[in-house]
Amino acid sequence: MTPSSGRRTTLLAPLLAVPLALAACSPADIVSPPAAGAAELTDFGSCEELLGYFQDHALEQVGPWGLGGARGWLATEDSADMAASDSAAGSAESAASPGSPQEGTDFSGTNNQEEGVEEPDIIQTDGEIVVTSRNGELVVVDVASRATVGSLRLPGRDAGSEPELLLDRDNDRVLVLTREWTGGVSPLPSTDGLSTFPAFETVRTVVTLVDISDPSAPRAGGTLRLEGDYRSTRMHDGTARMVMVTPPPGLALVQPRNGSLVAEDEAEQANREIISATTLDDWLPHLQTIQGTRSAGTELAVPCEDIARPPEFSGLSTMSVLTFDLDDAQLDVTSSTGVVAAGSTVYASTDRLVVATGAWEAWAAADGPDSSIMPRGGGAQSTSLHTFDLTEAGSTDYLASGSVDGRLLNQFSLDEQDGVIRVATTTDRQGSTPSSSSLVVLAEEGDRLVEQGRVDGLGETEQIYSVRYLSADTAAVVTFRQTDPLYLVDTSDPTAPEVTGELKIPGYSAYLHPVGEDLLLGVGQDATDEGRTTGLQVSLFDISDPAAPTQVAMETWADHYSDVEYDHRAFRYWPQTGQLFLPANAWTEDSEWTGVVSARVEGTSLSQGPRLQLGGSSASGWDHARRTLVIGDQLWVLGDSSLHITDLTTLEEQGTVDL
Known part of the structure; x- marks a missing residue:
């Protein structure tokens, strides 16, 4: 399906009751998502x-x-x-004490x-x-x-x-x-x-x-x-x-x-x-x-x-x-x-x-927790959004509410600037209508979030795997079933967002991270043409031409996976050196490995760096890397019960702190 965009100004009746599950059935004559509805409290x-x-x-x-x-x-x-x-x-920088370490620099x-x-x-x-x-x-x-x-x-x-x-x-x-x-x-x-x-x-x-x-x-x-x-x-x-x-x-x-x-x-x-x-x-x-x-x-x-x-x-x-x-x-x-x-x-x-x-x-009591959930009246999934004002220190006041069709992947599905909310949703298969995703733009009007514009039809038969709002004007959305379509969406006109470019490659990116103005890192899984995942993958995308995003570099670690795929806080990119650190694990029929893998971004190239092994079949001990911190010229790695201190460049261990 070709993604469509346009402005809808008609508000629907209050949102339909929706399921707390990833899939549901509804009448086959539901062809496209409804406009976002008012859902004021x-x-x-x-x-x-x-x-x-x-x-x-x-x-x-x-x-x-x-x-x-x-x-x-x-x-x-x-x-x-x-x-x-x-x-x-x-x-924030001016408030820091003179000579104290600065976040992002030290x-x-x-x-x-x-x-x-x-x-x-x-x-x-x-x-x-x-x-x-x-x-x-x-x-x-x-x-x-x-x-x-x-x-x-x-x-x-x-x-x-x-x-x-x-x-x-x-x-x-x-x-x-x-x-x-x-x-x-x-x-x-x-x-x-x-x-x-x-x-x-x-x-x-x-x-x-x-x-x-x-x-x-x-x-x-x-x-x-x-x-x-x-x-x-x-x-x-x-x-x-x-x-x-x-x-x-x-x-x-x-x-x-x-x-x-x-x-x-x-x-x-x-x-x-x-x-x-x-x-x-x-x-x-x-x-x-x-x-x-x-x-x-x-x-x-x-x-x-x-x-x-x-x-x-x-x-x-x-x-x-x-x-x-x-x-x-x-x-x-x-x-x-x-x-x-x-x-x-x-x-x-x-x-x-x-x-x-x-x-x-x-x-569905008769079938237990793994059964599909039928919304009352056969309606579609929807999500309500509630905004609160954070501008006054020490207080939080309710502002506005609205609803959108579909479900959110995670917090990266949302973005706000100057009262304008962008939200990416996936609507799962409903009867004979396949799954697809949308990006909806809403604005605060009184105590309501009112739809300004939307793009529908992203990744038909697929679901969203990652979202990143790169600026007030640009959003990147990844969907996946067998291949990884990366969509770039222009949201500079909230009333008429539109897809400007699309790139299809095997595998998917579960986390997106901007590195400079025109480059985007993706962390996820490589996959076969049939959609079978084969191992940890880091991709570097050139998005300088919004109409033609390209994958300019890729590195893979076969049979590996990383916590970054479901928790962005495990990701570490250090711009001063262009280094990327990922806690990782690998299992094969013959061996196990746990630790940190690294890569380096230099211009539009991407190369694997040294690895730090904390556990596995060939290790003397056993530990799992959970988080990484850069402090000066060292990488500090949080394990299950220890902090491992390594050289930032070589990842050679310099010390351990037992917690």
């Missing part, structure tokens, strides 16, 4: 109205086995689980999507210290001495995820974010002989602010435990915004005492009575302030007055946006807002936060 008239909203929708769904049926319902979507102006970058930071917008990662540095975690402790390593100089036992339970860290270099503070898992749903004390279970699995998010002004004595400046699972966090100018999704934390329902129909009727009636007797405390997220090892009190994380709803029912979860001002020595929520929906994808520029949510839909 609606405030509840009172806290009582909010409670009634939860209760009414839960009563529509509840049965003898809880919400949905014997197999249950999806509580939330899975995490998908992300350019500042020259003036903003200049102000050391590398997190591979953020947008300049000036920090993303959390498992390791951080300011060029003088390295901060990471190990076995529930925050660890501070001195770069000069290559030794651990300080550590802090982090609050929270041991049964949690690996912490993610945000380093506020101006204030010498680290914001630590950890998930606590409970290990599943356990039965509660019985009610009148009926077995009682939490309606949703319990997840906690623990947020701790740590002062590292004295690296040898990190000090906690406050800890909050929150009900819910954090999706991601962004930080700009000392203000961090965290997006969290919380299924009803206090809702516990019964199940039948035996397999009889009488027992089912009894259980369903009991569940309806439980729901009717709930309070807002059962539905909304709470936060707990921790002082030392004790709780200093529990309160609602988001006041009921600050919660809104989308036009279509999007679940019983609450998506919260919580704001933290890291200029304050004590951790506190300075602003909060909520939406009754499940948030899956988080993007932020320096002045906008965009959260994508999908409408809540039932799991």
Whole structure:
């Protein structure tokens, strides 16, 4: 199909209910995606109205086995689980202390999507210290001495995820974010002989602010435990915004005492009575302030007055946006807002936060979690977008909402500049209509995101594998099924975006990274003409002619793959030397290998560089490369339990720090 473009100004009715899965069926007469629709949020008239909203929708769904049926319902979507102006970058540089290391010159930071917008990662540095975690402790390593100089036992339970860290270099503070898992749903004390279970699995998010002004004595400046699972966090100018999704934390329902129909009727009636007797405390997220090892009190994380709803029912979860001002020595929520929906994808520029949510839909109980999900009424997939204002330090205000047809790949599907939102989506096969992708441009008009223009028909029968917005005028989109079409899209006129060039090559790029004005690196997998992947591939594209992008160089590592293919934070490109570092693993029938592979960009050429082996069949030990940092003339590699220090040019090991 030839991609089409054009302007559509007609707004549709509120978005259709959509599935939380990658595929769905719908009538075959749906030929093209509908225009983006208005999806503005609606405030509840009172806290009582909010409670009634939860209760009414839960009563529509509840049965003898809880919400949905014997197999249950999806509580939330899975995490998908992300350019500042020259003036903003200049102000950050001028604020640095004279003689202190400079990010991008003396050391590398997190591979953020947008300049000036920090993303959390498992390791951080300011060029003088390295901060990471190990076995529930925050660890501070001195770069000069290559030794651990300080550590802090982090609050929270041991049964949690690996912490993610945000380093506020101006204030010498680290914001630590950890998930606590409970290990599943356990039965509660019985009610009148009926077995009682939490309606949703319990997840906690623990947020701790740590002062590292004295690296040898990190000090906690406050800890909050929150009900819910954090999706991601962004930080700009000392203000961090965290997006969290919380299924009803206090809702516990019964199940039948035996397999009889009488027992089912009894259980369903009991569940309806439980729901009717709930309070807002059962539905909304709470936060707990921790002082030392004790709780200093529990309160609602988001006041009921600050919660809104989308036009279509999007679940019983609450998506919260919580704001933290890291200029304050004590951790506190300075602003909060909520939406009754499940948030899956988080993007932020320096002045906008965009959260994508999908409408809540039932799991096909009869067929289990791997079955296709049928949207009510046979409708197509769609995604709602909600924008929030980040221009005021310490606060986050809701601005506008809209909806687009299809699903997002990840945070790189989104972009914002001056209130204009660009979003790339894939609409999966619907009946006899094949999958294809679109790029849609929306603009804030009051409290609505209104479509300005769109390009449809990208990669018919394929799906999006990577997106990169190269400037306000240009977007690069990669789709894949058997070959890798790289599309260049001109978005300089928001009302009439158009495909200017297309390149088809074997394999695909799962991550795109600009290197200079006219060159683009792609990291992914090489593949046969039939679409079978054969190993890690790095491609260099010349995009100087938007009508004729070309692949000017390519390097492959057979049977290898890299974490970069699904986590952009594992990617490292160092412009000063043109070096590229990729954590990689390889498995064949005869051998295994783990470590770092490298390449070098020189002009329009690309060549493989040295490798660092950390484990495998021929190694004396075993470790996995997870992240790489450039500090001075060294490459620091984070393994499972060690930091490996190597020469930047040769990757020869110079030392190891045990964490």
